[in-house]
Amino acid sequence: MLKKREAFTLLEMSIVLFIISLLILIILPNLTxxxxxxxxxxxxxxxxxxxxxxxxxxxxxxKENVSLExxxxxxxxxxxxxxxxxxxxxxIVDGKVIKR
Numbered sequence: 001m002l003k004k005r006e007a008f009t010l011l012e013m014s015i016v017l018f019i020i021s022l023l024i025l026i027i028l029p030n031l032t033x034x035x036x037x038x039x040x041x042x043x044x045x046x047x048x049x050x051x052x053x054x055x056x057x058x059x060x061x062x063k064e065n066v067s068l069e070x071x072x073x074x075x076x077x078x079x080x081x082x083x084x085x086x087x088x089x090x091x092i093v094d095g096k097v098i099k100r
Contacts, residue, residue, distance in 0.1 A: 043088045043099060050085055051097040053077055064095050 008016075050068070053076040057066055062074065068085055071077040077085075089100040 043090070046081075046084055046088055047090055047097050047099055049081065050077065050090060050092070054092060054095060054097060058095065065092075066095075067092060 053071055057076050058064060068082045072082045
């Protein structure tokens, strides 16, 4: 007598793969949106940090038009912060920190 083998059918496997594909299609756009949101929040936080340091520099008697490099040299910003500011196109114009 032949023994019946138990296994998944081709139809069952196709349905499982279809469901997995649908889940991936739903999740990926959400991950992309979350990544963009996180980058925006990080950039805004960086602008706030740099603006605070510009204000501190001016309050401590520094000149009004200061650059990122001058803030680094005066130890108001670290080299890593200046690098991130450059990567995120953050500049100081007339004592105000802006993102371009």
